[in-house]
Amino acid sequence: MNRNVVYIIRFVALVLFQVLVVNHIRLGGYVHPCIYLIFILLLPINIPDWQLLLLGFGLGLCVDIFTGTPGLHAGATTLMAYSRPAILRLVSGHQKLENVVEPNLGQLGGVWFLRYMLCMVLVHHFALFFLESFSFRLILQVLLRIVISVPVSIFLMIIILFLFQREKKQEAH
DSSP: OOHHHHHHHHHHHHHHHHHHTGGGOOOOTTOOOOOTTHHHHTSOTTOOHHHHHHHHHHHHHHHHHHHTOTTHHHHHHHHHHHHHHHHHHHHHTTOOOTTOSSOOHHHHOHHHHHHHHHHHHHHHHHHHHHHHHOOSTTHHHHHHHHHHHHHHHHHHHHHHHHHHHHHHHHHHO
16 A cells, blocks of 8 residues: 555544544543654654654644644644654664664564653653643643653553554564
8 A cells, every 4th residue: 555545544543533532531630642643653764854844733733623722732743743853863872774664663673662652752742731731830730741641642552553563464464
């Protein structure tokens, strides 16, 4: 299947799953998992920066439109997309990513991908929750939301990635 079609399907499926399912899971006022971030995480490593920023903004804007949060997700995902090249360099260290088309668990290993995912989700959640509160008065509540939401988001994203990775392997056989 054409890679662009895969990205479009992934974009639509993740946004719909986020706004129709995940946003309605109530785990208290402090837990706000975000699984739609998988889209930015799995984009090709060599994608031009301008495309990465546009896709990050578009992804966040779609979530904002469905959830009625004007600009919060768009701002957070754009910052996440902007930070992605630096995070890739930081997480990779001396490891070369020339032969890797897109970051995933299979090619780069679980520890590498977990560090990459943790950095990206932290950037997103810091931006999202601080934009939402728009005050340093609530800094303890914001930090608590980040500390609780980041692991929940990562856990849900890993489950989704494993489900679809296993499905791809079964299709190949």
